Amino acid sequence: MHSMIGKPRLLGAVVMGLLSGGVAAQGRTLGASDYAQAERFMSYNTVPLVDHAVTEVHWLDDAHFWYVDHDANGDHFVRMDATSGKTVPLFDQAKLAAALSDAGGKPVDTKKLPVTGYEARADGRIDIAVRSKHYVCDLAAATASCVDRATLVKTGDEPGALSPDKKSEAFIRDWNLWLRDVASGEETQLTTDGVENFGYATDNAGWKHTDKAILEWSPDSKQIATFQQDQRKTGDMYLIKTRVGHPELEKWKYPLVGDKDVTMIERVIIDVAAKKVTRLQMPPDQHRSTLCDDVSCGPDGGWDDVKWAPDGRTLAFVSTSRDHKHEWFRIADARTGKVRTVFEEKVPTYYESGNGAVNWRYLPETNEAIWFSERNNWGNLYLYDLTDGKLKHAITTGEGNVTEVLKLDPKTRTVWFRGVGRTAGVNPYYQQFFKVSLDGGKPVLLTPEAADHTVTLSPDGRLFVDARSTPTAPPVTALRSADDGRTVAPIATADISRLKAAGWVPPIPFTVKARDGKTDLYGMMFKPTSFDASKKYPIVDYIYPGPQTGSVRGRSFLAARSDHQAMAELGFIVVAIDGMGTPWRSKAFHDAYFQHIEDNTLPDQVTALKQLGKAHSWIDLDRVGVWGHSGGGNATAGAMFHYPDFFKVGWAESGNHDNRNYEDDWAEKWQGLLETGKDGKTNYDAQANQSFAKNLKGRLMLVHGTMDDNVPPSNTLLVVDALIKANKDFDLLMIPNARHGYAESTPYATRRRWDYFVQYLAGNTPPKEYELKAWPWK
Template sequence: MRRALLTLALLATPALAQTDPRVARSIALRDQWQWLTRDIAFPAEWDADGRHFHYRKTVAGGFAFVDVDAATRAKTVAFDAAAVAKGLGKALRKTVDPRRLPFEHFAFAGERRAIDFAIDYAPWRCTLTDYVCAPASGEGPRPRGFGVVRDLKVPARNVPHRSPDGAREALVIDDNLVLRAAGGGAEAWRSQDGSPGDFYDPETISWSPDGKWVALYRVRPGYRRIVTRVVSSPKGEVQPVLAEQLYPKPGDAIDQERPVLFEAETGRRVDVSNALFPNPWQLGAISWRKDGRSFAFDYMQRGFQHAGVIAVDAETGAAHEAVREDAKTFIFNERRYAHDVGDQGRELIWASERDGWRHLYLIDAATGRVKRQITRGKWVVRDIAHVDDEQRRIWFSASGVTPGEDPYHKHWFRVDFDGRNLTRLTDGNETHEASFAPDGRTFVDVHSRTDVPEVADVRDAVTGTVLATLERGDVRALAAAGYRPPEPFVAKGRDGATDIYGLVVRPRDYDPAKHYAVIENIYAGPHDSFVPKGYWPFGAFSGGDKAMGMQQIADLGFIVVMIDGMGTANRSKAFHDVAWKNLADSGFPDRIAWMKALAAKDASVDLSRVGIYGGSAGGQSTLNALLFHPEFYKAGVAFAGCFDNRMDKIDWNEQWLGWPVDASYLAASGVVHADKLQGKLLLVVGEQDSNVDPASTMQVVDALVRADKDFELLVVPNGEHTVGRSTGPVAYGQRREYDFFLRALGGAR
C-alpha cells in the first residue's frame, strides 16, 4: 500500500506544479520585465543611396522605428506605425499592436513610398500612401533544399537576361540556352544537349560586360529526398493530412554544377574543365571581370576541406586557381570571404585561418600566391564591412585584440592593404556592432556590455571620432523592478591553460547560505559562439529570450549558467577544431571544469545536482550529457534535438562531420548510444518541425524503449522547431520544463 501511495503521489506532482507559486512567478516575469527598457537601439540599416538609415529602438510598451538623415543627423519617425498596424491587421485578420509590429527589419521601396519586410520568413509589402499590406508578389528564385538540391517541381525564374547593349536576350527553353533578339524576337541559336537530367539553369545566366559572351551553370540534379510529416491536428479540420518538405540529408547526391561558356555571336560553346573543382559542394555566382576577358566563381569542395576561387579565360575556357585553401579538418563555409580588387582579376583579398587564426591576406590572383599577410596576431578577424580599392584600405571587426578584455568582444578597425596603419575605430571594454554607409565614410556603432546598456553613435570611419550620439539606453525601470545583470566568470578549460568564458544567473532572492542546484543552458553548435556579450535582457545583440529564460529558471531556486566551451567559433582554429568529427564532445570537459572552478569559489553551488537544457543542436548536447557524462549531469530537457546527425539537414552536419558519412556520425548519435542513458530526461518535439526532422526524436524514443529506459516525452501537435522554447499566452512548454527541473533536482536547500 505504501508503494502504491508513493506512485500516486509522484503521478500527481505535475498537476500540483501548475499551482506552484515559483512556477507561476517565473512564467509571469516576462510580461513584467519585457517592456521596461527605453531607447535601447538595434543595429542600423542604410538606404542604398546612403542618404538615410533607420533602426529599431525600445519605447514604452514595445518598439519604434527611427529614420535618420545621414547628412544632418535629424531623426524622424520612420513610418506611421499605427497605420501600418491597421493595414497589417486587416490583411492578417487580427489585431496588430503598432508598438509590437511582427517584424524587426524592413527596407524602403518604391522611392520610400512602401516598406518591405518578412513575417515568419515570408515576404510582405506595405504601401506608405494608402497603407495596404499584402504578401509580396513576384516570382522568386527556385527553392533549394539547404542550398544544394533544386526543387525541380517549382519552375525556375526564367526571365530573359538582356545583353549589355540591350539588343539581345538569353533565356532557357526546354532545358537549353537560347539567344534571341530582345523582346522575344528572332532566335539566333540554342544549345541542343540540355535535358531534364542535365539542364542549363536560367537563374545563373551572366553576360560579359562587352556582350561577347554568355556564361551559366549546367546542372545534373541530385536526389530529391522528401521528409513527410503527419499533421495530426490540422486547424479547422477533423482528419489528419500530410506535409512534405524537400530535405536533403548527409550523404545524399547533390546538384552537380559546371560552368559553360557560349560565344554570343556564333553560339560556339566553350567547355570548362572541372579538374580544379571536382565534386563541388556548391559554386558561387559567376562574376565577370571589368574587361570581359575572364570570369570567376568561388567554390567549396564537398567535405569542406578544399575551397578557393576559380578564374576562367573566356577565349579558351582555361581555368586556374586564383586562390586555394586547404584544411586537414574543415574550412568554415559561412566565414569564407573573397574580394576581387578593382574587379580586374589581378589581386584578391582573402580570409584564411592558415596561420591558426582568421586573418586577411592579399593574393596574387594570377598565381594564387600570397603577396602579403595583411593582419596577423593571436586574434580573430570577424566581419569585413567595406573595402576601398582606390585607397587600398579595409574596414573590419576583430575580437581578442586587446589583452585582458573579453576575447569575444568585437571592435572595429581599418588597415591598409600592405598591413600598415592598423587603426582601432571603437573604444571601451564593450562589444560593438557597426553598420557602414554605402560610401564607407561613416558608420553607426551600437555598443554595450552585459552590464552596460546600448549606446548608438555615428562615427567617422577614418578616425573613429564620434560625430553624434543617437540613443542612450535607459534601464532604470528594469533595475527598479529587480533586474540584475548576469555575472561573467572565467576558468581554465580541459587543458588547464585555455580561458573558458561564461555567465552566471542567480535567483533574485539568492541567499549565499543556501545550496543551489546548477542548470546549464547549452548550445554548442560549432557555427558560432553563444554566450551573450551585449546588454540583457532585450538589447541589440543579447538574445533576449535566452536571457529571460535563464532568469526565469533561476528564480525557481537554481543557479543557471551558460558557457562557450572548445569546439565553438570565434577563437583560434585549434579551439574550433575540437568539434571536427567530434560533435559528441560539445565542449563538456571545458564546461565541467568551468563549473567545478565556480563551485570552488562559491559554496552555494551544489554540483551533486546539475541539470542541462537546450534546443536543436543544444538538444543533442543535452541528451549526450546524460549519455556520456552521467557522473556529472543528472537531469536534462532536450528540445527539438538533432539526435542523430544522419537524420538531420545535409549542410550543417557535413560541415562538421565531413563527407562521406562515416563512424563519426555514429559516435555522436543518441540513437546508437541510447542504452547509456542515466539520470532523468524530458524530450520535447514539435510535430511539424521543419528544421530538424521530428523523426529524429522518435527514433531516440524507440531506442530508449528498446533499452528499457525511463524518460518523459512531450509531442506538440502543429509545433514547429521552437516549440517549448517559444512564448505564448499559455507558456505550456515552459511550465513543463520548470516542473521537470523542480521534480528532478529540487530547488534551493
C-alpha cells in the first residue's frame, strides 16, 4: 500500500469479468509472436532506445556536476564544468570496467557500468558505488585497481547515517545508537539504555521495517537529533515462509487501525563528543509525519520534520496528532531539552506540509518560520513570527500549489520552489520552478515552458539543471540561472528516433469530466500500434486510487508507463485516470472521498470510461476490465463488487481490502480514527471489500505474495473467505515467499495477467506459457 516519497506505497491490481456470448464468438488464438510484439513495449526494451535523455545530475561542487548520457553505443559518464559549459569524461570507463571486473570476479561491461555513485578522494583515488557496494578505485596506476571499501576498514555492516563533515556515521546496533569513524572504522557506543522494542533511531512503520537509523545531524556534526522508539506495547505481525521442514516464522511490530497502543517516540538530542543524551521535556510523541504516513518520508532515512539552527543551539520540529488533523510547531533548547510550542494548526480533514516534500523551514536568524498550509484550498507558504507565534503574512497566494521548497536563502530572503497549477493554460500537473521573496510579491516563474520540469539546484543555489518534458515529448536538459531562469548552457536534447523506428507511439493524454460534471480529470490512453478504428476494442482501466498518489504517476516523459502499451498491443484500449481524491490539485479535490476509502475514485472511473465510450465508437463498453496493485488491488475488487454490471473482468494484486488489517497510520489519516457504535457497527465497515463479495458477477483474479510485509496477505484471504461463503467462482494466485512487489515472480504474474484479460475480456486464446525472457531479472 505504501510508497516512499516519490515512490507510492500502493501499486495496481487487475480484476477480470465474465464474457458475454458475443465476446466468446470472437475467439481468435494468439501466438507467441503476438506476445513478443507486446513485450517489445516493456520498459527494458524501450528505455535503451532513448538517446541523450538526461534527467538526473549529481552536483560535485558549486561549479561541476556529473551525469550519464546514453546513446546507441552505451552509457557515457560525463563531468560538466558549469562555468565554461565544457564536458569531459568523468573517468576512464574501460579502465574502471576492468578494475571492477577483477574486484568483483564477474565481467563488467564498459558500456553498461552499474555505477550509481561517484566521489573523488583527496588521495587521487575515487569512491565508486555499485548498487549497494562501495569500491575505492585507483585508475591512475599502471594497472587500474578497485578494492571493496569494506575490506579497507573493518567495521560492522549496519547502514550508517553520514555526518555533514563526512567524518562519521551513526548506526544502530542492539537497539542503541553507535558512531563509526569513516576513516579508521573505530566504533563508539553513544547510548546504553536502548532495549528490545525501545531502541534509538529505529526505523519501523509497520509496513516498513529496516536497519536504517532515523536521525538528523546538526550542521557542525557535533549533535544528533533522534528518538527512542517505544514499540513495547505495539502488536505483532506474523508471516510464515514456505520451505521444506519446519516453517520459518517472521515476526515484527505492526500497529493496526484502532489499536489502543501504537508506536510512540521520545525525542532526544545526543551530544556526540560527550556521549550525553538530553531528553526533550515533553510527553512521548506520535510516530507521525506532516507529509506522509511514516515518521521518515524520504528513501534516504532522513527525518523530514526536524530542522537544526545553523549554530546548533536550537532545534525546530513539528509534532503531528494520531489522526493527522493537528500540528504543533515547536522549538527545543538543545542544551537543556526545554520545549516551546510556538504555533499550531488544526484542520477538519488531514494536514499535509507539501506534495513532494516537507515545506516548512526554520529561520532562527530572524526569528521566523516558513509554514505550508492549504487553508485557502491551495498549498501556499506563510511567514510566522517565532516570538509570539503570530502570522506575519502570506508568502505565496492564490490558486495552485507549492509542491516542493528546494532552497531558502535567509540573506536575500528568497525561496525557490516547484509548483503546479500556478500558470494559466498549463496542464495543472506540470511542475514548474519559481522564486519568491519572503516579504511577499508575485513569484517569478523561472521555467515558463509548458512542460513538466525536473530541477536539480547547485549547492550554492546560483544555478539549476532543468530537464523539461511531457508524456509525449522527450526531455530537453539545460543549465539555467536560478536568478532569472535564463539558459546558461545546453546539456542534452533527447533523441527518440531509434524508439520510433521500433514502432513506439506516444500515449494519448485526454481530459474528461468528473462525477460532478464540472471538474476536469486528466488521463492517458494507450492504443494498439495496429489500431483499426473500424473495430471494437475492450477497454482496461489501470487504477491506483490514492489518496497519496494517482493512476497516471507523473507527467514527465517515459518510454514505457508500466506495461500499458504492451497490454494494448494484445488488442485492448488501456487507460489510466486520476480521479477526485488524488493529490496535486486543490485541497477540495484531494478531500473528495475523505472518510470513505471505499470510494476509491470509482465513481470517476465509471463516468470517465462512459464518456470515452461515447466519444469513441471503437471502445466497447460491454467489455470493461480493471486492474491494480496494492491500493489498486483494493480498488479493483471494489470495482467488481460495487459496479458488477459495468466491470466484467478484474485482476487485483496485493490489495489492502480491509484497512483494519493494515498498519494504523495510513488509514487513520484518510478514513479517520476507528469508531465503534453501541450496535457494534464501525466507520470502517463500508470500506471492507469482503462485506460486498457476494455482489460479484464477473471474473476476478486475486493475487498476493505470502510474505507481503507491507499489506499482509490476510487482506486478500478475508475476501477469499467471503467469496467462498457466498458460493462465488473466482481465481486466486498466491506467490510463495513474495513480498509486496513480486521480484523474480513479476514476469510470471505479468504474463498471467495478460492471459487473463486476453481470455476472459477479449474472448481470445492466449499462447500457452509464454515466457517474458528479456525481463531484467531473468
